[in-house]
Amino acid sequence: MPEKGWKELPIGGKILDAGNSIEYETGSWRTFRPVVDKKKCINCLRCWLLCPDSSIFVEDEKVMGYDYAYCKGCGICAEMCPVDAIEMVLETEKDTVEADERGIKVVQEEDPETG
Amino acid sequence: MSTILPLTGNESGAEVMRQIAPDVVAAYPITPQTELMHRFADYVADGKVPTELILVESEHSAMSACVGASAAGARVMTATSSQGMALMWEILYIAAALRLPIVMPLVNRSLSAPINIHCDHSDSMGARDTGWLQLYCENCQEIYDTGIQAMKIAENKDVLLPVMVCYDGFILSHTVERVELLEDHEVKGFIGEHIADHPLLDVDNPVTYGPLDLQDFYFEHKRQEAEAMRNAKPVVLQVAEEYEVLSGRKYGLFEEYFSKDAEYIMVCLGSAAGTAKAAVDELRAAGENVGLLKLRVFRPFPAEELVAALADAKRIAVMDRADGVNSIGGPVFSEIRAALYGRSSAKISNYIYGLGGRDIDIEMMKSVFQDMKDGKYAEEAFYLGVRE
Numbered sequence: 001m002p003e004k005g006w007k008e009l010p011i012g013g014k015i016l017d018a019g020n021s022i023e024y025e026t027g028s029w030r031t032f033r034p035v036v037d038k039k040k041c042i043n044c045l046r047c048w049l050l051c052p053d054s055s056i057f058v059e060d061e062k063v064m065g066y067d068y069a070y071c072k073g074c075g076i077c078a079e080m081c082p083v084d085a086i087e088m089v090l091e092t093e094k095d096t097v098e099a100d101e102r103g104i105k106v107v108q109e110e111d112p113e114t115g
Numbered sequence: 116m117s118t119i120l121p122l123t124g125n126e127s128g129a130e131v132m133r134q135i136a137p138d139v140v141a142a143y144p145i146t147p148q149t150e151l152m153h154r155f156a157d158y159v160a161d162g163k164v165p166t167e168l169i170l171v172e173s174e175h176s177a178m179s180a181c182v183g184a185s186a187a188g189a190r191v192m193t194a195t196s197s198q199g200m201a202l203m204w205e206i207l208y209i210a211a212a213l214r215l216p217i218v219m220p221l222v223n224r225s226l227s228a229p230i231n232i233h234c235d236h237s238d239s240m241g242a243r244d245t246g247w248l249q250l251y252c253e254n255c256q257e258i259y260d261t262g263i264q265a266m267k268i269a270e271n272k273d274v275l276l277p278v279m280v281c282y283d284g285f286i287l288s289h290t291v292e293r294v295e296l297l298e299d300h301e302v303k304g305f306i307g308e309h310i311a312d313h314p315l316l317d318v319d320n321p322v323t324y325g326p327l328d329l330q331d332f333y334f335e336h337k338r339q340e341a342e343a344m345r346n347a348k349p350v351v352l353q354v355a356e357e358y359e360v361l362s363g364r365k366y367g368l369f370e371e372y373f374s375k376d377a378e379y380i381m382v383c384l385g386s387a388a389g390t391a392k393a394a395v396d397e398l399r400a401a402g403e404n405v406g407l408l409k410l411r412v413f414r415p416f417p418a419e420e421l422v423a424a425l426a427d428a429k430r431i432a433v434m435d436r437a438d439g440v441n442s443i444g445g446p447v448f449s450e451i452r453a454a455l456y457g458r459s460s461a462k463i464s465n466y467i468y469g470l471g472g473r474d475i476d477i478e479m480m481k482s483v484f485q486d487m488k489d490g491k492y493a494e495e496a497f498y499l500g501v502r503e
């Protein structure tokens with residue numbers, strides 16, 4: 001979200017447009033980022049169901065990665081995963097994954113052998 | 116045409132509320148404000164005002180209901196004193212930060228403990244940095260005039276901050292004086308329609324009030340609030356000018372009572388200014404070069420204007436009806452001295468007086484001028500009228 005200066009913002013902390021949370025990138029809050037090990041993941045989608053920021057990207061009922069623009073790093077997904085497939089990695093460790101055309105970082109492409 | 120009535124300060128406040136006829140008033144009784152709301156409740160019960168009067172269970176609720184109603188788009192007032200305002204505390208900040216133009220007569224009363232129902236300014240002075248404007252009144256006429264102006268100042272688009280109209284408990288609230296009132300239609304015309312800024316009840320344009328505001332936006336919103344308080348200064352003057360056209364009564368940021376050419380100037384606010392004027396009159400008659408600067412607008416603090424007005428003083432005595440209990444001095448003193456820092460060579464002394472309603476008379480006021488002339492000075496505040 002482009003961060004406006006005090007002269008441009010609506011006064012009093014009001015939000016004037018409905019449904020604008022998409023503009024607020026909670027990803028900036030993150031200290032740890034979730035990384036899924038697709039070899040362990042059984043695609044139960046529990047993480048997808050419980051993520052408070054709808055930041056887990058699923059395609060064809062399979063976990064594909066995370067939307068790091070919004071994932072705030074709460075760790076609920078990792079905590080709730082029944083097979084411990086998600087590791088919370090400190091953000092200071094370099095993230096080498098590029099965002100794709102949808103703006104989503106698919107942290108680990110599906111393993112061609114197991115997937 | 117105007118009506119002249121014998122009114123107490125609280126009755127003047129109730130007249131203000133009747134003529135403004137706010138959409139919503141939420142209130143809880145507390146001495147010495149009670150009579151104001153009692154009188155206003157009569158007006159509501161008698162159908163003289165269409166106001167929705169919400170009788171709540173505490174002042175915290177009163178201010179909360181005011182915030183909700185104002186955000187919804189209503190024109191809103193309440194009134195309180197002392198402990199009542201202390202209980203509103205957290206909501207005072209919220210009303211200001213949400214930029215809600217609520218007007219509240221604050222009938223000054225000392226804060227407990229020890230429990231005391233009489234006047235000092237510890238309640239409003241404690242709230243001086245809540246983001247509310249604070250206008251202080253010397254007499255019942257000023258309570259009326261200031262109350263009417265307050266609504267127009269608060270609702271100005273460049274301000275949109277709540278306003279406290281402060282007047283001394285019992286000394287003014289329960290004292291009958293001659294008060295000249297405007298006609299109802301004149302007041303209505305003067306304050307105009309209330310057009311709320313993005314009200315909650317505008318369902319075609321839904322807005323969110325009070326969302327979480329973190330490191331990335333909170334600071335900007337506080338900066339806006341600071342700017343609104345700065346904007347308030349010219350707006351107070353503009354509204355005073357318009358009010359003078361309507362009423363013939365003149366108001367400013369402060370009143371200079373023989374202070375322009377005075378060597379010895381007292382700075383004072385509230386009803387004690389009347390006593391100080393009597394002291395100035397007597398001393399002037401005796402050929403003394405003394406004057407009074409009566410501060411009316413404490414928030415926004417008119418630093419620049421005060422510096423100009425006090426520039427030529429030889430000595431300045433600042434009167435505080437609240438003790439900061441901070442070992443440096445009362446709030447009015449601290450701010451005046453800060454404003455004058457590096458811009459005046461006058462020695463500035465501080466007098467704490469009238470706590471808990473302790474009387475202050477003309478002789479005591481004269482003694483302050485005498486101290487200035489005698490060169491009596493101390494870094495710490497003098498306590499005027501306390502038994503040693």
Ligand code: SF4
Pocket residue numbers: 036040041042043044045046047048063077080081082083084085086
């Ligand atoms: S909870 Fe664990 S196993 Fe289930 S889909 Fe998420 S990562 Fe995969």
Ligand code: SF4
Pocket residue numbers: 034050051052053054055056066070071072073074075076077078
């Ligand atoms: S860490 Fe929290 S926000 Fe991020 S994907 Fe997991 S559950 Fe969602």
